[in-house]
Amino acid sequence: MxxxxxxxxxxxxxxVDGDTPLLWVLRDVLGMTGTKxxxxxxxxxxxxxxxxxxxxxxxxTPIDSIGSSAITTIEGIGATAAGAKIQxxxxxxxxVQCGYCQSGQIMxxxxxxxxxxxxxxxxxDDAMSGNICRCGTYVRIREAIKQAxxxxxRGG
Amino acid sequence: xxxxQITSRAADSDxxxxxxxxxxxxxxxxxxxxxxxxxxxxxxxxxxxxxxxADDFVPNAFIRIDRDGQIVLTMPYVEMGQGxxxxxxxxxxxxxxxxxxxxxxxxxxxxxxxxxxxxLGGIQATGNSNAVRASWQPLRQAGATARTMLVAAAxxxxxxxxxxxxxxxxxxxxxxxxxxVRYGELAADAAGMPVPENVALKRPxxxxxxxxxxxxxxxxxxxxxxxxxxxxxxxPGVKIATLAQSxxxxxxxxxxxxxxxxxxxxxxxxxxxxxxxxVVADHMGAAKKGLAxxxxxxxxxxxxxxxxQDIADELERATLNPGAIAQNIGDVDNAMASAAxxxxxxxxxxxxxxxxxxxxxxxxxxxxxxxxxxxxxQAIARVQAAAAKTAGLPLDKVIVHNHLIGGxxxxxxxxxxxxxxxxxxxxxDGPVKVVWTREEDIQHDMYRPYWFDRLSAGLDTxxxxxxxxxxxxxxxxxxxYLPPTFNNGFDPDTVEGAIDLTYTLxxxxxxxxxxxxxxxxxxxxxSVGPSHNVFVTESFMDELAAAAKQDPVAYRLALLEKxxxxxxxxxxxAEKAGWGQPLPERVGRGVxxxxxxxxxxxxxxxxxxxxxxxxxxxxxxxxxDCGTVVNPDTVRAQIQSGIIFGxxxxxxxxVTVKNGRVQQTNFDSYQMLRMNEAPAIEVHxxxxxxxxxxxxxxxxxxxxxxxTNAIFAATxxxxxxxxxxxxxxxxxx
Numbered sequence: 001m002x003x004x005x006x007x008x009x010x011x012x013x014x015x016v017d018g019d020t021p022l023l024w025v026l027r028d029v030l031g032m033t034g035t036k037x038x039x040x041x042x043x044x045x046x047x048x049x050x051x052x053x054x055x056x057x058x059x060x061t062p063i064d065s066i067g068s069s070a071i072t073t074i075e076g077i078g079a080t081a082a083g084a085k086i087q088x089x090x091x092x093x094x095x096v097q098c099g100y101c102q103s104g105q106i107m108x109x110x111x112x113x114x115x116x117x118x119x120x121x122x123x124x125d126d127a128m129s130g131n132i133c134r135c136g137t138y139v140r141i142r143e144a145i146k147q148a149x150x151x152x153x154r155g156g
Numbered sequence: 157x158x159x160x161q162i163t164s165r166a167a168d169s170d171x172x173x174x175x176x177x178x179x180x181x182x183x184x185x186x187x188x189x190x191x192x193x194x195x196x197x198x199x200x201x202x203x204x205x206x207x208x209x210a211d212d213f214v215p216n217a218f219i220r221i222d223r224d225g226q227i228v229l230t231m232p233y234v235e236m237g238q239g240x241x242x243x244x245x246x247x248x249x250x251x252x253x254x255x256x257x258x259x260x261x262x263x264x265x266x267x268x269x270x271x272x273x274x275x276l277g278g279i280q281a282t283g284n285s286n287a288v289r290a291s292w293q294p295l296r297q298a299g300a301t302a303r304t305m306l307v308a309a310a311x312x313x314x315x316x317x318x319x320x321x322x323x324x325x326x327x328x329x330x331x332x333x334x335x336x337v338r339y340g341e342l343a344a345d346a347a348g349m350p351v352p353e354n355v356a357l358k359r360p361x362x363x364x365x366x367x368x369x370x371x372x373x374x375x376x377x378x379x380x381x382x383x384x385x386x387x388x389x390x391x392p393g394v395k396i397a398t399l400a401q402s403x404x405x406x407x408x409x410x411x412x413x414x415x416x417x418x419x420x421x422x423x424x425x426x427x428x429x430x431x432x433x434x435v436v437a438d439h440m441g442a443a444k445k446g447l448a449x450x451x452x453x454x455x456x457x458x459x460x461x462x463x464x465q466d467i468a469d470e471l472e473r474a475t476l477n478p479g480a481i482a483q484n485i486g487d488v489d490n491a492m493a494s495a496a497x498x499x500x501x502x503x504x505x506x507x508x509x510x511x512x513x514x515x516x517x518x519x520x521x522x523x524x525x526x527x528x529x530x531x532x533x534q535a536i537a538r539v540q541a542a543a544a545k546t547a548g549l550p551l552d553k554v555i556v557h558n559h560l561i562g563g564x565x566x567x568x569x570x571x572x573x574x575x576x577x578x579x580x581x582x583x584x585d586g587p588v589k590v591v592w593t594r595e596e597d598i599q600h601d602m603y604r605p606y607w608f609d610r611l612s613a614g615l616d617t618x619x620x621x622x623x624x625x626x627x628x629x630x631x632x633x634x635x636x637y638l639p640p641t642f643n644n645g646f647d648p649d650t651v652e653g654a655i656d657l658t659y660t661l662x663x664x665x666x667x668x669x670x671x672x673x674x675x676x677x678x679x680x681x682x683s684v685g686p687s688h689n690v691f692v693t694e695s696f697m698d699e700l701a702a703a704a705k706q707d708p709v710a711y712r713l714a715l716l717e718k719x720x721x722x723x724x725x726x727x728x729x730a731e732k733a734g735w736g737q738p739l740p741e742r743v744g745r746g747v748x749x750x751x752x753x754x755x756x757x758x759x760x761x762x763x764x765x766x767x768x769x770x771x772x773x774x775x776x777x778x779x780x781d782c783g784t785v786v787n788p789d790t791v792r793a794q795i796q797s798g799i800i801f802g803x804x805x806x807x808x809x810x811v812t813v814k815n816g817r818v819q820q821t822n823f824d825s826y827q828m829l830r831m832n833e834a835p836a837i838e839v840h841x842x843x844x845x846x847x848x849x850x851x852x853x854x855x856x857x858x859x860x861x862x863x864t865n866a867i868f869a870a871t872x873x874x875x876x877x878x879x880x881x882x883x884x885x886x887x888x889x
Contacts, residue, residue, distance in 0.1 A: 017421050020441035028396055028439030033388035034381020036562070038513055039594040040444070043823040046513060074381035087379045094371065094789055097797055098237030099378030100513040100562030106379060125832035132823060134513045134563050135237045136800025138834035140793070 003063050007032070008076030018064030023047045025063050026073060034074035034103050038132070045131030048104040049073050055111035055127070074103035082114035082148075089148035097135035105131050109145050118149050184298055185215065186305060188347040193222040193340075194305065195347070198298050217291070219248060219298055221306075225326060225340030227254060230262045231291070236534065236561035236568070237797070238852040239790035240287045242372045246786055247291060250365045251299030251358060253323040254339070256373070288786055288848050289754060300355040302346070309345035310337050360784065360845045369789035374560070386532035386559040387517040387591060394519065394587040395424060397580055398443040399434040401600050404456040404816035405675040409433060416449035426450070427583040434580045440591055447593075459675035459816040464606070467673045467813070468504060471608035474629035475502075479667035480645025483655035486663035491623035495614025499703045503611070503692045504877040507811040508604035508681055509818075511826060514562020515597040518577035521587035526553040527578070528587070532561035534568040542571035546578040565801075566680030569637070570602055598826050599818040603811055604681030605631035606673060609692045619704025620714070624661045626654055628692070629669040631678040645670065649680075653689030653857060658722035658751045659697070659715035675816065682801055686752040686857035691878065694748040694861035699874065708747055708865065709735055721781050722751055724842055725758040729779035732840055733760035739870075742766070742887070743774070746866025750858050755782040755849030756842075759799075759858045761835075763866035769882035773803050773835040773863055778855065780839065783846035791851050792839045798855020799837055804829040806860045810879050 004013045005022075007030065014029045021040075026032045026049070035058060038046030042057035049058045050072040077083030086109045089095075096102050105128070112119055112127035119127070124145055133141070189195035197215030218230040231244055245259035303323045310328035311318035314335060321330050329336045360367075377383040402408060412433055414426040422442025427434040435446035492498070519530040520543070527547050533539045536556045544554045561568055577590040592600070607630040614623035634647035641647045646668040655666050672678070681687055701711035709730050716723040726749050733745060743764045750757050762775040776799050785791055808827035812819045820826040864875045871885055 016439065016441065017445070019445075020439070024439045024441035024444075027388075028441070031390055032381070033384070033390070036385075036513070037387065037440070037515065037591070039823050041594070041822055041824070044513070044594075044828075078380055090379045091371075091375060094369075094375065094793065096237075096372070096375045096378045097239075097793060098513065098561060098563045099374070099383055100385060102378055103381055128831040130830075132513065132828045132830060134511060134565075134801070134828065136797040136829070136834070137793075138800060138829075138831045139796050139837050141831065142834075 005063065005066050005071060006068065007071045008073060008079075009070070014063070016063060019062045022049065022058040022061045022063055022066065022071070026058060032073055032075055036100055036103055038101065038104070042130075043132075044101070044104075045108060046101050046104040048107040048131065050077070050107060050111055053111065053114060055108045057130075074107060077107060077110050080110065080114065083110040085148040085151050086110045086113060086144070089144040089151070093140050093144040093147060095137050095140040095144050097137055101131060101133045105133065105141055109141070109148070113145065113148055119145060183294060184301055184351070186301065186347065186351045188344065189220045189222070191222060193220055193343040193347070194302060195220050196298050196302055198294055217295070219302060221302060221339055221343045221346070223340050223343055225258065225338055227252070227259045228262055229259055236532075236564035238794060239372055239787060241374045242370055243288050243786045243790055244291060244295065245373070246365045246370055247288075247295040248299040250363060251296045252303050254326045256365060256370055258326060261373075289850055292784075292848050296357050297355060300357055301352060304352045304355050305346040305349040306339055306342045308349045309342045312349075313337070313342075313345065366784065366786050367788065370787055372790075383560055385514055385562045386519070386530060387514055387562065387589075389519050389530040389557070389559065389589065391519065391521060391528070391530065391587040394589050395436050395438065395584060396440045396443050397427070397434045397436045397584070397588050397590045398440060398447050398593055399432050399576070399580070399590065399596060400447055400450065400452060401432040401576075401596060402454055402457070403599065404454070404459050404462075405677065406457040406459050407431060407816070408455040408457060409452060410455045411453040413451040416451075417446040420446040420449055425584065427580050429579050432576065434590065436580070436584055436588060443591075444593065456816055462675050462816040463814050464507070464812045467606055467676070468608060471606060471629040471671055472502075474669045474671045475608055475610040475627050477669070479627055479629070479669035481665065482646045482651040482668050483664065483666040485661065485665070488623050488625055488663040488665040491663035492612070492614040492625065495622050496617045497615045497703065498612060499615065499700055500612040501696055501699055501876055503607075503609040503695060505607040505688050505691060506809065506878055507606050507676065507813070508805060508809045509598050509601040509811050509820070509826060510563070510565045510567035510681060511598060511823075511828065512563030512565060512567050515594055516567070516573045516592040517590060518573045519587060519589040520574075520577045520581035522547055522578060522581040526555070527581075528555050528557065529574060529577075530557045530559060531574060532559040532568060533574075534561065534564045534566075535571070538569070538571045539574040542575050543578050546575050547582070565682040566684065567601065570679055572602065572677075594823070595821045598811075598820055598822065601811075602677040602679035604687060605633065605678040607688045611692065611696045613696070613700055615700065615704060619700075619706055619711075621661060621700055622663060624664040626665070626692070627667040627669065628654070629671045630688070631672050632670050633678055633680050633684070635670065636678075637680070649685040651685060651689070653686035653750060653752050654693060656751070657693060658719045658749060658756070659712070660718050661715070676813065683752075683798070683853035683856035686750065686853070687805075687860075690748065690750045690752065690857040691860045691864070694750065695864060695874075695876065698746070698861070698865045698868065702868070712747070712749055721756050721842075721844075722749060725749070725756045725779040725781050728840055728842060729758035729760050729777055732779065732838060733762070733777040735760065742870050744866045744869025744871070746862045746864065746869055748858050748860075748862040748865065750854070752857060753850030753854050754847070755780060755851065755854045757781075757854050757858045759862040761859060761862035761866045763863055763870055765867060765870045765885050767887040769885035769887075771807055771863075771867060771880055771882065771885065772833065775836045775838075776859065776862070777838045778840065778858070779842060780854075781842040781844050782849035782851055782854075783844050784848050785841060786848055788841060791841060794851040795839045795855040796837050798853060799859045800829055800834060802856040802859035803835070803863060805856070806863045806878060807880050
């Protein structure tokens, strides 16, 4: 069944079963491999994308549930204000180690910052606890989110 | 740094060094590179000390300075998050007087003869925290040699004394005349210069790069989705496969009903192996759906009734008999007999999975005459050899393209994933990417061994330990992985952290009993031997302090008079942690001290134990003396990382087996520490000009006993078995 989804502003038509998780459409059908597979059960957050701006685990999101919603992936998040700030903060704060989970971390953090320009520690816990980092970059992720929020506060 | 340059091909002739112009020097030679640049060929000393025969100079690392000024380093280490792709180029850039950004890395193709790591017994692998340790001296010497030759070439061109020239920012300058020339223009001339026999290395005070928090070179591609990990490769026409392996190790496929799986849209093929079934499809969604639709009947084989308890019981029994003596100091039996008091304890550590965030995967294109493999591996020569054997191909027909690693932790030192992928590829036309589900990844890992340890100590009337006995039983990973390292009944990894303690112990005996668990494959796991031994020795040291009714920090310090570096890190960490300052009820501080991977480290964990037994690590303070610091930000990052990894293991890490099956499946049953549980972490670096110690793993082993010792401080409960049992910590009502 042909399904059309809008990814990073571009309509893409794919022919897969309607219950196919968005993750595999992105990675294997469309070749957008920045979104990662970690668990397949929404337990780790590596596959996080935005659906209409909301952080969403693509590994459990069936393609036929998306309709006309706008999907944003790590490949496109730098074009958003919050995403660009988060990416810069990640580089400035030298957050990344192996980097495999960081696409998902950045997507969760961007969604947080877009909806909450000055998140508290508790807001950060709530938004980010669904994203596992096996390299243990949590301390730096927290600092980078705060730094990105400060740059927002200055109107940057 | 261009990340796509990091991938490599085994049979890549254009990267082979030119043979021309080699001098007779034993460890470093220079000559012309293809294309007219300067090529330095290095030979890192081999562990068995046979590197001195100059007649058969075989280089294992290369530095090329091209005519355009680009500097290319070919080296055998792989990036898995530990910062090696930044730290290693820093060593060369420092002495060569170039910007870090001008050094490009190419990963070495698989060839153990060339790229074997001297601290890993000559195997080509990235592990045991030793990339910087192994290359610290030779890479700086190489950089200095190249610099000296470039200066000599410029001096000759200008007809001036080389001593009147200096190198700076990729140029040679002649201050008197204001002349300058770029390295690229000098590279061809420099190749004809004699190789200096001795070059002076910079004094630490003159370091410009080493010791600075250089930005990591691999990061930009990792924040915008363009970094390519093994799991991301997409050779044209690739199919995606996922698999079910026998739930019981050693079991076999008895019967498969694949009718429903074949009916799934996008499923192309079912591949049945002796002990696994794979579904090959257009995409992973179809492959997983197909796998779920398979009906597989298994023959569970000889381990159908195996349980973790059986293994623990066997190990416990094994410690009742003497083992191989790993260290024997003084007369422990005599000292024990005359001690004023005696302390005994037994400890157990569980099997652990690696749970790298990137699940196991390997992509194979097998043809009649050759094979391409795309994978992220810590040991690509192993992958190449295993694939060649499985495919029945000569070694040189197997080309391994190595990629970024989404977490290694030792898992990707193994070739089992490549073997499995080749077995599947033997049934598939065209390339196939085999991706393990998280459940397969956890249930078919190769595990950190289970350990049982029996310790006893004799104290004198002042509580000072006069006798120390440690006998432990478990699997030797090295005995399988690198058999020549297993000698006299033990190997150096298994006992690291149990012998050569920082403390002065006049009478000490450490014995190891090798017991391989039936059916359960074991492997290296981040911080390897010390992941086990440091927990045991530092827990027991804490028990001795408690038995002696002494402060655990003061007790340790008193045993460190002969070890100033260890004493310094412990004292610094204690001060920074606020040791001795009061804490609320059910909050405690715990200490640990270790010297492993040539790095001294003291940890203080501040832990809160809830009334329901739940443990929260609030704060960790670490002091480290890892010798000369190459990149202090990487040191901090690796300690932060190791601490989170270790707390995860201390609080949650446990793989159990019932009826021959691993019971944990995914991140719900094999839990990871998360953002809301992560402690504040402080790292204090002790300045030192000693050679660098390893950093990738030390933080993991050190934190575990600090946490359990803190739990003891908070509750009075001594935990001798990991992971932490929250039920045992519940406050009685």
